[in-house]
Amino acid sequence: MKFPRNARILRSQLDAAPLAAVFFLLVLFVMMGSLVYTPGVHIELPVANAGAAGNDLPGTDQQTITIAVDAGNRLFHANQLITESQLKTRLAQAVASSPEPPILIIQAHKTVTLESYTRLTLLARDAGIRKSLLATQPRPVAAPAKP
Secondary structure (H helix, E strand, O other): OOOOOOOOOHHHHHHHHHHHHHHHHHHHHHHHHHOOOOOOOOOOEEEEOOOOOOOOOOOOOOOOEEEEOOOOEEEOOOOOEEHHHHHHOOOOHHHOOOOOOOOOEEEEEEEEEOHHHHHHHHHHHHOOOEEEEEEEEEEEOOOOOOO
């Protein structure tokens, strides 16, 4: 059985108006997409030299507890804003439930003072955590020169 063909190939010129409308809508969506609120707290970690070998920064393979400190010295644990007294309680609970004391990882914004870092490590020591590490970003490595 043969079906009749009613379609004809477009032989006229393309109209630019629909193409321009789609382009401007695309630009509008891209611009509005950058204005969407992104949840979370912006923490800019300090940059550290990793040395020539890149392996002289401390790390750990033990259980860790992560605390974040933003530029306003607000504390965050488990993605929640927390006070120092609540943090001390949670750290003590973590130490009690762990067979060995966990290591405290502090993700502090680069503008956080040494005093705040010291206060957090002493708070962790009171809760039973003996070791703490400051999270850093590795320094960007330059691309090798082309011969």
